[in-house]
Amino acid sequence: MRGIAHDRSLRTAWDSFEREVLEYLRALIRLDTTNPPGNERIATDFLAARLGAEGIASVVLEKQPTRANLVARLKGAGGLPPLMLSSHTDVVPVEPKRWTRPAFGAELADGCVWGRGAIDMKSKGAMDLGLMLALARAGVVLNRDIIMAAVADEEAGSELGSRFLVEHHPDLVRAGWVLNEAGGFTLHLGGRRYYPIQVAEKGYVTVKMTVSGPPGHGSIPRSDSAIATLAELVARISRTPMRTRVTPLMKRTLDQLGIEVHNAPPLFRAMMANTVAPTIMRAGYKDNVIPGEASVVLDGRTLPGETPESLLAELREIVGPEPALEVLKTAPPAEGSADTPLFRLIAHHVEAADPGARAIAWMLPGATDSKFYAQLGATCYGFAPVRIGPRMPYGALYHGNDERIPVDGFLWGLRLYTEIVLSFLGLPFGQVFS
Numbered sequence: 001m002r003g004i005a006h007d008r009s010l011r012t013a014w015d016s017f018e019r020e021v022l023e024y025l026r027a028l029i030r031l032d033t034t035n036p037p038g039n040e041r042i043a044t045d046f047l048a049a050r051l052g053a054e055g056i057a058s059v060v061l062e063k064q065p066t067r068a069n070l071v072a073r074l075k076g077a078g079g080l081p082p083l084m085l086s087s088h089t090d091v092v093p094v095e096p097k098r099w100t101r102p103a104f105g106a107e108l109a110d111g112c113v114w115g116r117g118a119i120d121m122k123s124k125g126a127m128d129l130g131l132m133l134a135l136a137r138a139g140v141v142l143n144r145d146i147i148m149a150a151v152a153d154e155e156a157g158s159e160l161g162s163r164f165l166v167e168h169h170p171d172l173v174r175a176g177w178v179l180n181e182a183g184g185f186t187l188h189l190g191g192r193r194y195y196p197i198q199v200a201e202k203g204y205v206t207v208k209m210t211v212s213g214p215p216g217h218g219s220i221p222r223s224d225s226a227i228a229t230l231a232e233l234v235a236r237i238s239r240t241p242m243r244t245r246v247t248p249l250m251k252r253t254l255d256q257l258g259i260e261v262h263n264a265p266p267l268f269r270a271m272m273a274n275t276v277a278p279t280i281m282r283a284g285y286k287d288n289v290i291p292g293e294a295s296v297v298l299d300g301r302t303l304p305g306e307t308p309e310s311l312l313a314e315l316r317e318i319v320g321p322e323p324a325l326e327v328l329k330t331a332p333p334a335e336g337s338a339d340t341p342l343f344r345l346i347a348h349h350v351e352a353a354d355p356g357a358r359a360i361a362w363m364l365p366g367a368t369d370s371k372f373y374a375q376l377g378a379t380c381y382g383f384a385p386v387r388i389g390p391r392m393p394y395g396a397l398y399h400g401n402d403e404r405i406p407v408d409g410f411l412w413g414l415r416l417y418t419e420i421v422l423s424f425l426g427l428p429f430g431q432v433f434s
Ligand SMILES: [Zn+2]
Pocket: 088, 120, 121, 154, 181
């Protein structure tokens, strides 16, 4: 598929590459792919046009109209397991009134690019696009296929995106290695800098819990109503921690960070147990009627090694035999190895790019597309590198107001990401960039 570009064999000047990729980021932010409704097709149209203009064919697939997924591939000669560069093109909704700048304006201000998706995760999508183009221009021989996947619907559970591709078009996205979101940022902790590389993520088990009780007139209260029982159970769930289980990966991460299991902060506690969080409660329909039924949706998350059944069993111990538990949706946890050539390559380059900092393996309490690609046998790492200063409220920018990415930190990440990918493809930097 390298066709035209192969004959040109042009190296890309690094300086202009930085400007090019920054403009891809801004162009992607300006495309409003808020999910719901998604409308990711406007992003895949943009990507397909840029790739196509330089001779890279892409496949665009939709499970539902406008919910487009794009996959492109540069063929390698070496026969090693393919490397897939993975991103999602959808973003979460914004509350415009709470933003300092337009959420889809991609303004450059205060040293940052502002807009929804600046961090999660159009920045990495822009890097992936730039790298594919630079490789095609250079007309180089790759030691393995490199795949770019830019998919829909990650922010709503991946049903129309990675999960759809994995279940219905596995040959397109089967890779040995995947580089995806949720890692590679600067974590400032105890006066030191760390770069978490995600190697594991939790699964989810969404459960609806329903209780019944005698209905009645609101003028005659009773303590055994469905609402009272449910409130009691929800309070009990929130008060009762689930069993702590420290996986070997987390043991290593906590040791590296100098955190002790018994006084780990909440983020880390969520990496050491199954969890259940009440998120939606429903009961009642009239102000003077005591309803006979009340329900709550529980967002359950499972550690690697756990199953929906094991989470339900643990939940039963807390709520007892009475309430009805109905599983609404599930996805499995995933865990890769941190003992691989690619992980070591990433860690080596990260620590060279920010002297004194340390790369660490870690687990995401949430979910990404990686869990689905991992089902096809890929080792997936969350690595979307960006250097962040200690005063930047990085965690709050994920899905938060005023999402933005520092330009210098983004370009630092672009250089690091490029060096790692080229090295893994067996290419000297100077063969692709000048
Ligand atoms: Zn994301």
